[in-house]
Amino acid sequence: MLYKTLAAGVIAFGLPTFASATLIFTTSMGTSVTNPGFLSTIKYTDGKLEVINNQTSVCGVNPSWLEFAGDHIYCLDEVWASGSIGSLYNFQVTRDGTNLTQIKKLDTLGGPVSTVRYGKSLKGLAIAAYAGGGFQSFDISNPAAPKAIQNSTFTISQKPGSGAQQKTSHPHEVILDPTGDFIAAPDLGADLIRIFKVDKNTLKYVESKPVPTPDQSGPRHGAFVKLDSGTYFYVVTELSNQIIGWKVNYKTDTLDFGEKLFIIPTHGPNTSVPPGTAASELVISPDSKFLLVASRNETTSLMDIPNPEDKAAGQIKSDPIINYAIQSNGTISFQQVFGAGGKNPRHFSLSKDGSLVLTALQDDGRVALIKRDVQTGKLTEFIGAVHLGGLPTSAKFKE
Structure with a gap:
């Protein structure tokens, strides 16, 4: 991925850049074949958000994740109607972000939900397949002809007391160390x-050898961080709503997580969440000093926030983003709770310089932009938001 700082006001595609703007790409799921999903391009300029492109059906009915590689965008379609087969789309994007041209479509394991680039020159693409209970890899060294390399599926024995989400294997993210x-x-x-x-x-x-988490915890998303004191791995659990941290020890053929460094509720020590709450995303700030997690379905503990689409329209209900400072020994300390911008923040991401937080609010059909103080790590105010409709599932800066 080619980056320029947001402060510089440009975006890099491996092509000529343009000034005073940066682009945001989002996926939104549809609800049926007759109401398919879509990809949107949002231009962020001088504190303003403008939708400059919506392309329906280009990534199927249920697009879930985006990955950038130069002037190409890879998009996953979960294909809910199938269950056994998902899709990986490869698009070439114009410099101004106003058009996506499909280059290739490939079948994947069922319900793909996350990708990560890896390998020499980042020419590999790994996929977590939630519905298919699997892990899959592709070679994207030739964007015109990406090809499947390997795939693995996993079987499990359901544990006593576990719910519907734990009847089968459900890999939910792929994370490069x-x-x-x-x-x-x-x-x-x-x-x-x-x-x-x-x-x-x-x-x-x-x-x-895999690393176990507590029974019925449901590990969902995670991140590595490298500090002077070593490398650490953090995961947020969807079912038990906890953050777990380990110090990582490297061996020739594996990673040894050893004993847990800590395990705390997502909202901080000695807190609880309403029944049905489901943590979603975990992100590390670009300076490796802060850890942020998003929570969904808060019901009775939803926050009141100014409507980010129109502050004059009054207040709305919002799920939270919870902010932690990462200590020198890999532990974390609670910093703040801030509104995500609406309900069900399935995904959020940070700008390259860490000054902006971008959230995809699935239940509200909205993408919101939040200002962040890079020195204190705290989220400070809503810059704005746009209503896209559908069910927004991911939102990323292409810098």
Whole structure:
């Protein structure tokens, strides 16, 4: 991914840049074949958000995740109607973001929900397949002809007392470690962090011994961080609504997480959440000093916030983003709770310089932009928002 700072006011595609604007790409799921999903391009200029492109059906009915590679965008379609087969789309995007041209469509394992680039020159693409209970890899070195390399599916024995989401394996994200030698995949169904050793040249992988999480925790999304004191891994659990941290020890063919460094509720020590609450996203700030998590379905504990689309329109209800400072020893300390911009923040991301937080609010059909103080790490105010409709599932800056 090619970056320029947001402060510089430009965006890099590996093509000529343009000044005073940056682009945001979002996916939104549809609700049926007759009401399909869509990809949107939003231009952010001088504190203003403007939707400049909506392309319906280009990534199927249920687009879930976006990955950038130069002037190409890879989009996953969960294909709910199928269950057994998902889709990976490859698009070439124009410099101004106003048009996506499909280059290739490939079948994947069922219900793909996350990708990460890996390998030499980042020419590999790994996929977590939620519905298919699997892990899959592709070679994207030739954007015109991406090709499947390997795939693995997992079987589990349902544990006593576990719910519907834990009847089968459900990998929910793929995360590259700082060395680029390993990929971690939280498996929500199995209560495991699956570990894969990758070959940077051939892009092939070998599964290592997984790391267990507490029963019925449902690990969903995570992140590595490299500090002076070592490398750490954090995961947020969807079912138990907790954040778990480990110090990572490197071995030749695997990662050893050892004993847990900590395990705390998503909202901080000695807190609880209403029944039905489901944590969603975990992100580390670009300076590796802060950890942010998003929570959904708060029901009785929803926050009152100014309407980010129109502050004069009064207040709306919002799920929260919870902010932590990462300490030198890898532990975390509570900083603040801030509104996500609406209900069900399935996904959020930070700008390259960390000054902006972008949230995809699935239940409100909205994408919101929040200002963040890079020195204190605190979220400070809503810059604005746009209503897209559908069910927004991801939102990312292409800087």
